[in-house]
Amino acid sequence: MSYQAVRDNDCTIDPLAPGDLPEVMEIERCSYSHPWSEAVFLDCFRPDYRLWAFRHGGSLGGYAVVAYLYDEAHLLNLCVAKARRGEGAGRQLLRHLVARATHDGMQQTILEVRVSNSSAVALYESEGFRVIGHRPGYYPAANGREDAKVMALDLSTD
Ligand SMILES: CC(C)(COP(=O)(O)OP(=O)(O)OC[C@H]1O[C@@H](n2cnc3c(N)ncnc32)[C@H](O)[C@@H]1OP(=O)(O)O)[C@@H](O)C(=O)NCCC(=O)NCCS
DSSP states (O other): OOOOOEEETTEEEEEOOGGGHHHHHHHHHHHOSSOOOHHHHHHTOSTTEEEEEEEETTEEEEEEEEEEETTEEEEEEEEEOGGGTTTTHHHHHHHHHHHHHHHTTOSEEEEEEETTOHHHHHHHHHTTOEEEEEEEEEEEETTEEEEEEEEEEEOOOO
């Protein structure tokens, strides 16, 4: 894959590697009520997936997992370590994956987000994503299931 690293001060966004998974799993388990397993991450190292790492001072601060299907980039996971939140890492990762998806010819970025996840929804809306649907009971939750908002960003240039 042709790739140009993004650098901002001491921060870099580059491809996530299987060797990052110990750090990924630590962040993942601290961030979600229902975290992905390591096997799920390992299964994402495929040609039609893009996995991005946000690094700060050499350590992993966050990551994003995107699946390409035809002309659609599906954002499956966007996560920032608790200690690094509120510093712009999530926005940088999101802008990076959107720029790469556009470069790769994708026409749309799509994602699901828990209806209760107001900080993520605010981030997506501030980057131009719009709610295009609702999936009832999409996520497991402590007391049953939780609905998802489906959000999309048009990447087409015409
Ligand atoms: C959602 C998440 C990725 C945001 O990452 P972050 O690095 O903290 O976000 P940023 O610092 O780049 O902030 C970007 C925007 O997100 C929103 N946001 C971030 N934290 C917020 C908070 N605590 N409350 C409300 N809005 C918030 C704001 O709109 C913010 O823009 P602003 O700084 O101009 O107000 C992070 O909170 C996270 O990893 N959460 C756990 C995993 C998760 O829920 N992922 C999304 C799954 S769909």
